[in-house]
Amino acid sequence: MIPVGTIRKRYSKIIILMITISLSTFANNNLKVVRTSSNSLDVLLANSDEVSGVQFCIHSSPGIVLESVTPGTRTVESSWIVDSYNANDSTVNVLVLNAIRQSFPNGSGSLVSIHFTMVNTKEMNSVELTNVMVIDGKGDSLGVTIANLVLDDKRLSATNTGEPETFILGQNYPNPFNPTTILNYRLNKAAFVRLSVYDITGREVSRLINQYQYAGEYNVTWDSNSNNGQKMASGIYFARLSVDNKSFSQKMLLTK
Numbered sequence: 001m002i003p004v005g006t007i008r009k010r011y012s013k014i015i016i017l018m019i020t021i022s023l024s025t026f027a028n029n030n031l032k033v034v035r036t037s038s039n040s041l042d043v044l045l046a047n048s049d050e051v052s053g054v055q056f057c058i059h060s061s062p063g064i065v066l067e068s069v070t071p072g073t074r075t076v077e078s079s080w081i082v083d084s085y086n087a088n089d090s091t092v093n094v095l096v097l098n099a100i101r102q103s104f105p106n107g108s109g110s111l112v113s114i115h116f117t118m119v120n121t122k123e124m125n126s127v128e129l130t131n132v133m134v135i136d137g138k139g140d141s142l143g144v145t146i147a148n149l150v151l152d153d154k155r156l157s158a159t160n161t162g163e164p165e166t167f168i169l170g171q172n173y174p175n176p177f178n179p180t181t182i183l184n185y186r187l188n189k190a191a192f193v194r195l196s197v198y199d200i201t202g203r204e205v206s207r208l209i210n211q212y213q214y215a216g217e218y219n220v221t222w223d224s225n226s227n228n229g230q231k232m233a234s235g236i237y238f239a240r241l242s243v244d245n246k247s248f249s250q251k252m253l254l255t256k
Helices: 004-027
Strands: 030-037 040-047 053-060 064-071 080-088 091-098 107-118 125-135 145-147 149-151 167-169 181-187 191-199 204-213 216-222 235-243 246-254
Touching (some): 030 125, 030 149, 064 091, 080 107, 091 107, 167 246
Parallel strands (some): 030 145
Antiparallel strands (some): 030 040, 040 107, 053 091, 053 125, 064 107, 167 181, 191 204
């Protein structure tokens, strides 16, 4: 007969092992909100388990108006269904499923991009994920760690005593896109502006703006054509805004 003390020790080891495995699984599936530009958010999934579906509600504070939802880099394939419903200006429900029952392999990337408008920069704003459910191919729920987002745009207000940025380049919208997308940027002072599109090799394929402009908000449309009128192939491109010997880029995804 095995002594009672030995049995208790064995069970203790098993329980500790189960807790360790559970915590490890929970920690290796992550869902978080990140800000990708002045008016765009992404919900990122980093998973160690295979994931076949994700459901969540994204909720913002009153200073943020949530607008359209577009597929992210991980849901751009046609088999992925991204369904969203704007319950109100600050609440969007999102469902991500695969039409042919495929799963996300281990990895990380954007599930959706959400365009928003900041209506109050004087207060600290936040975006949080609620009602989160992540499932595997069998329909079983998976553990997931959630990371929310705090946005502080008070540095852009008139009370800021520091030197403001010369310009701000927003994320193109929509993204992914086909065949056109809109680039928006803001100049905080008059300057010579160059806005170009580059392919993944660093080759300039289209120059959209190359002139002196006054301070203000600007929107430019790229129709996925090159400088010589050639239609560009599907793939990753970069919009680069250069002002006063400074530059900033945004990644764009053209799909066909």
